[in-house]
Amino acid sequence: MSDSYDSEAVALSDGMLRREAGRLLIEDVPVDVLVERYSAPLFVISESALRRRARRIRAAFERVWRHGEVHVLPAVKANPVVAVQRVLAQEGLGADLVGAGELEVAVRAGIDPALISLNGTAKDYATIERAVALGARVTVDDVREIELAVMAARATGRQADLRVRLRPHFETDARMQAFGVPINDIYGTYKSGLPHDDLAAAGQALSAPELRVSGAMMHMGRYTTDLSVIGGYAGRFGELIAEVSQLWDGWTPRTIDVGGGFAPQVDGFGRADPDFVPPDPTPIERYAEVVCENLAEGLARGGVDPRGRVLEVEPGRALFGPCGIHVATLLNVKRQTRPFPFTWYETDTSQLFLSEIPDEAARPPVIPVHLPGAGGLAEVRVVGRSCMSDVLARTAALPVMRPGDLLAFCFTGAYNDANASNLNLLPRPATVLVNGDQAHLVRRAENIGDLLARDTLPDHLRHPIAGAAR
Template sequence: MYLHGTSKINAQGHLEIGGCDTTDLAKQYGTPLYIVDEALVRQRAREYVESFRASGLKFQVAYASKAFSVMAMCAIAEQEDLSLDVVSDGELYTALKAGFPVQRIHFHGNNKTPDEINMALDANIGCFVVDNFVELQLLNALAGDKGKKANVLLRVTPGVEAHTHDYISTGQQDSKFGFDLANGSAYRAIQETDALTNLELLGVHSHIGSQIFEVEGFQMAAAKVAEFAVQIRSELDVTFRVINLGGGFGIRYTAEDKPLPVAQYIKAITDAIKTNFSEANYPLPEIWVEPGRSMVGDAGTTLYTIGTSKDIPGVRKYIAVDGGMTDNPRPALYESKYEAVIANRANAPIEETVTVAGKCCESGDKLIIDCELPKAEIGDLLAVFCTGAYNYAMASNYNRIRRPAVVFVKDGQSDVAVKRESLDDIVGNDVIPARMKQASTAK
C-alpha cells in the first residue's frame, strides 16, 4: 500500500489523513467525501517555488486552477506566492471572490467570450494567453474600448508529442490549441500582435500535454521556443520577456506511474532555457510554469461507503459505492487507474480482487477494475487515492446525484471548503414554465 503525504494507518487500523481519522470524517461529513491533505498541497507548492529560486532565473509558478478550483485553494495559492491560471468566467470569479491578487491571474482558453474578456479587463488581470487570430483581434478591440492595454502571451504549438493519452496531449501539430510553429501561423501572430496598439506582447506560451514522466519533451519544447524567439528577434526586432512552458508534470496514481521529483523537472527546464538562450546571446527571459495536477492530485482522497455487491462466478465480483462517475468521471473518460483501501480496516489482509462500481445508471460507471481488497462488507469505507485533480472539477449531477462536500485536513483539524449539495440545490435552478402550469390546471 502506497500512502501519500500525511496519510498513515493509525493505532485503530484506520486510514488517517492530516491527523484526522477518516472514519470520524465520514461520521461528521457523510460520504462520498473529498478529503484534501493541505500540508501536501503546500509542500508541492514550495517544491516548485524553491526549485525555481535555486535556478536564479526570474519566474512565476502559476497554479492551474482547472485542476481544482475552489476559493480555499485560491487562498493557499496566494499564501504560497503562486500565480493563478483561469480558463472561464467561473474560475475567474472564484479567484476574485477569494481575493486573489489580480496581477497574478493569467486567463487561458481557446474560445474566450466577449463577456469573459470584458470581465477580465475590468478586473485588470495580469495576462491573457491568446489562442487564435480571432481572439487576438477581439481582445485588442475590447481593450481599446476601455482605453486599456492588455498584456498577452501567444500560445504556440511546438510540435512536441508528449507520451500521454491522446485526449490530454496538446503540443502536437494537430491540436485545437494555439498558433502552430511549423506552418508559420505563430510567426504571423507575432507580426499581427506587434502591430496592434492595445496589446503588450510579453512572450509565448507552450504546453505539450499532461501526466508526463520524462524531461525530454520539456527540453525539446524549450529548444524549439528558443529557436523561434531568436528568429523573431532577428527578423521582427521583437524580444520575448516571458517564456511559459506550461505544466503536465506527472503524479503517481498507481505503481505503474513513475513521476520524477519536482526539482528534476524544473532543473531540466531551467537548464534548457539557460543553454538555448545563452548560446544565442539572447537575454534570459522570465520563466512561467503551470502545475495543476501535480500540485493537488495526490493530495486528494475520495471516501465512499460500500453498499451492494454482485458476484458473477468465473467472471467478476462487483462492489458498489455511493458515488461513481458523477464525482470521478476520469476512468470513463481516460480509462484512468486508481488504488484504494478499506479505510476502516486498513490493515486487514487482501482476500479478493473486485471491480469497484459506482451507482450511476451506466454500465461504464466503474471506478477501479481489478482492485485488490480485504473482503468488503456493507458499510465499510472505501478510500480512493489521488483524486485531488479533475475530480471535483469535473463532477456532475448526472442521475441528479448531489456533488460531495470537500474538506481540507491539517494537523488534526478538518474544515469544510465546499458544502455538500442538498436536494434543494439540485432543483434550485429549475423552473416550470407558466404555460405548463396552466395546462395542468386546465385538466
C-alpha cells in the same frame, strides 16, 4: 497488517495520510469522522500537503532556473474551489485560468492579478475586458483577441498586458502513453495557440500603444513521461521564441511560461491498457531540470539570452492530485460463483465524480478506511452507483468488507470534482479542507433542488396530472 495497496498509497502521499490502530487519518482527522460530519461521497483536501507540494514545485524550478525569478501559476481548472485557491494565493502563487468563472474564482481567492493569466481559445470580449480592468494578463490565442484587447484597454483606460501562446513543433515518433496516439498528431492538431502562419500579422497588431506584450507561453499537455520528448519540446519552444523575436524586430519576452503537463507522483499516467505497468513516477525535480536546461539551450541557440527572464509554470495534476482523497461508502457486496467466481463492491460514489478514471484512464489506489484486525485479502472489482458500468477499480486487493465500510481513493485532488457530471441526476459531493485537527466544509454537496433549479414548466404543462406522484 500492512498490505501493498495501503503502504504504497500512504508512502506516496507524502505523509498526508497515516493510520492509528488501523484507522485512516488525513492530517490529524480520522476519515470516518469526516464522513459522519459531512457524509459520503466526499472530497477531502489536505491544506498542509497542498502548501508543501506548492513549495516543492516552486523550489524544484528555482533550483535549476538560475536566470531569473520563477512564478508558479497553478491551473485553476484542476481544482477551482475558492478556499483551495486561497491557500495557494497565501503561498504567493498565481493562476492560469480559462473563462469568466475561473477568473471570478481567482478574484475571490485573492490571487495577485499580476500573476493571473487568462488563457483559453475563443475568449469573449467581456472576459478580456474584466481581465484588463483587473490588471491580469491575457494570453493571446488568436489574432482576433488582439483587437479585443485594444478595445478593452481603451474602455478601461489601462494598458493591456498580453502574453502570446505559441505552438512549437518537435518531430518525434513518440506516442501518447495513455491511448497510443502519435504525439505529433496531437500537437499538430491541438487547437490552442497562434498558428505559425499568423505570427507576422500578430506582431503587427501587437505593436498598438494600448498593449504591452510581456510574455510567451506554451503548454505541452500530459501526453508522455518521456523526458526526451518533454526536453525536445522545451528546446523547440526556446528556438521558436527566438524566431518570433526576429520576426518582431527584436522583441523578447520578459516571462516565459512552459505550461503544465507534469505527471503527478502517483498514477503517473493513466493507462487504457489494464495490464500496463506504469514506470516509476518522474519526480517534479527531474521535470524541472529537463525543461529548464532545454529551454535555456533553445533560447541560446536562437540568440536570445535567458538571463533576467522570469520562468512560469502551470502545474495542475502534479500539484493538486496528491493532496486529495475521495471517500465512499460500500453499499453492497455481491459475489457469484457462476459463470465464473467474481466479487464486486458497490459504492455510493461514481466515476461521474472520479472523472479522471474514464477521461484519463487514471487508476487511483483504493484503500480501506479501517483495516480489519485479521483476515486475508479478496480480489474484488469496485464499482460506482450510476447506471453505467462505472468501474472504479478493475481488480483491487481489499479486505473482506461489509456494507457501511468506507473506502478512500487516493491522489484524487485534481480535475475529478471539476469535471464531475450529473448523469442519473446524482448530486455532486462536497469538498472538505483539513488542516491539522481542523476540518472545514469549503464546497457543499449539491442537493436535488440544485439539480432541478434550472427546470421550468411552461403554462400549458402546469396542471398537475391526476394520480401523479407529488
